[in-house]
Amino acid sequence: xxxxxxxxxxxxxxxxxxxxxxxxxxxxxxxxxxxxxxxxxxxxxxxxxxxxxxxxxxxxxxxxxxxxxxxxxxxxxxxxxxxxxxxxxxxxxxxxxxxxxxxxxxxxxxxxxxxxxxxxxxxxxxxxxxxxxxxxxx
Numbered sequence: 001x002x003x004x005x006x007x008x009x010x011x012x013x014x015x016x017x018x019x020x021x022x023x024x025x026x027x028x029x030x031x032x033x034x035x036x037x038x039x040x041x042x043x044x045x046x047x048x049x050x051x052x053x054x055x056x057x058x059x060x061x062x063x064x065x066x067x068x069x070x071x072x073x074x075x076x077x078x079x080x081x082x083x084x085x086x087x088x089x090x091x092x093x094x095x096x097x098x099x100x101x102x103x104x105x106x107x108x109x110x111x112x113x114x115x116x117x118x119x120x121x122x123x124x125x126x127x128x129x130x131x132x133x134x135x136x137x138x
Contacts, residue, residue: 013046
């Protein structure tokens with residue numbers, strides 16, 4: 001008798017923060033990673049938009065997350081809480097349409113979170129998230 005193991009469902013993480021504090025970003029990444037491990041998800045990548053407020057619609061990290069999900073149609077979008085998604089429509093209707101066409105499921109780690117104040121302070125972890133869109137001083 002063979003025992004088949006279920007393939008973990010793929011997930012793409014996304015974080016949007018109004019700062020560029022790597023320790024806080026790594027803490028959010030840690031929350032997504034821990035949730036994925038607890039719930040049997042295969043976290044493919046975590047995309048980050050730094051120095052971005054909730055009312056900014058220019059989200060290169062979110063666009064990359066959507067592009068990745070488009071390549072893997074059964075993939076869900078994993079976010080710390082709903083405050084990481086834009087509160088205003090994107091600059092173009094085609095961007096909003098692409099998001100709603102491609103992203104079929106959004107899962108939150110903390111459905112009661114209210115944004116940056118809900119971020120857990122976790123110990124720094126090696127960075128593995130994609131540095132999307134925002135130039136960092138080098």
